[in-house]
Each structure stands twice: as structure tokens, then as C-alpha cells.
Amino acid sequence: MREAANLDVIDRRIIDGLQGDFPICERPYQVAAERLGISEEELLQRLDRLLETRVLTRFGPMMQIERVGGSFVLAAIAVPEADYERVAGQVTALPQVAHNYRREHLLNMWFVLATETPAGIGEAIARIEADTGLTVHAFPKEREYFVEMKLATR
Structure with missing residues (x-):
């Protein structure tokens, strides 16, 4: 922690x-x-x-990447617990990975892939699978929702 x-x-x-x-x-x-x-x-x-210092994990614009020819995909991997930190490092090292979260589930690593072209998603998935030896499950967006969440410091 x-x-x-x-x-x-x-x-x-x-x-x-x-x-x-x-x-x-x-x-x-x-x-x-x-x-x-x-x-x-x-x-x-x-x-x-x-x-x-990772107080902020990202600072930048949020945009509809599809409007400029890019693509987003939510993805998940079932990572053996003993390999989790190693795999997290490999996945997070890719510039196409926007977020990476640990979950209590068979698919325990969830992340967002963002690429400049739709073909880039397949390339990023292939790279992650080659680097980790694990299967990436991709969940393309079917519908878009807008939830504006703002966090206040104390």
C-alpha cells in the first residue's frame, strides 16, 4: 500500500x-x-x-480519439499472482497503455489501450502477448457514456 x-x-x-x-x-x-x-x-x-511521484498518474486532455482517426479499447489479462508486478511493468511500459488497474477477478489486470489508428490496437495487443506470454482480452467500446468525476483534495 x-x-x-x-x-x-x-x-x-x-x-x-x-x-x-x-x-x-x-x-x-x-x-x-x-x-x-x-x-x-x-x-x-x-x-x-x-x-x-505518481501523485498524478496522468495530466492531459481527454478527447474522442476516434474523431481524429485513433482508437481506444478496454483490455484485461489473467495474470498469475507471482508474475503480477513483472507483467504490470511490461504492460505499463508501452506508450499505448493509458491506465492500468488491479482487480479482484480472474481477469485481474485491466487497462486502456489508446492508439493513433485502429490497426494500432491489434499491434499493441500482439506486443503485450509476445512480451508477457499471456492472452489479452479486448473489449471495444459499444456505447459511450460521459461521467465527469472530479476529486477534491483535503
Whole structure:
């Protein structure tokens, strides 16, 4: 189990403040930093640190990748417990893997593949299967739902 992150007031303000309405302009980080009352340089340094320490696992836009020719697929693998950490490292190392979650289920590793083309999904799955020796179960999107979840720091 991970130790709780040690976040100061500015870190909390950044996390709370950047969960929506990110500026779309020539200097978005500068505008966001001004809204937060800090410099652009400080914002970028703090975001880098929050990502490096895995307080944040991702910071970036959410988009409908299909509109620009790409593809998303939810995927799962049944990983033997003794191999879980090794396989998690192999899967997460691929740039096409957007999220990776452990679940209490026969299919105990779930992740999202995001690729620039639909063909890239098959290529990523083949690579994961070759690297791990395990079967990847792919679950393409049948219907899209929008759930906006925002988390508040304390």
C-alpha cells in the first residue's frame, strides 16, 4: 500500500483547480498559473513533480480519439499472482497503455489501450502477448457514456 502523499496548499490548489476548464489558448499553462496565483514555471515544475511521484498518474486532455482517426479499447489479462508486478511493468511500459488497474477477478489486470489508428490496437495487443506470454482480452467500446468525476483534495 502506498504512503499518503505530502501535498502543500499550492499542490492541492493545482490538483483541485486543473480538473476542468483548462484554458485553450496560445499559453494555457501561463493562464492556468495566473488563475492559481503562481508562475507558469512553478506550475510546470510542480506538475512534473506530481507526475514523477505518481501523485498524478496522468495530466492531459481527454478527447474522442476516434474523431481524429485513433482508437481506444478496454483490455484485461489473467495474470498469475507471482508474475503480477513483472507483467504490470511490461504492460505499463508501452506508450499505448493509458491506465492500468488491479482487480479482484480472474481477469485481474485491466487497462486502456489508446492508439493513433485502429490497426494500432491489434499491434499493441500482439506486443503485450509476445512480451508477457499471456492472452489479452479486448473489449471495444459499444456505447459511450460521459461521467465527469472530479476529486477534491483535503
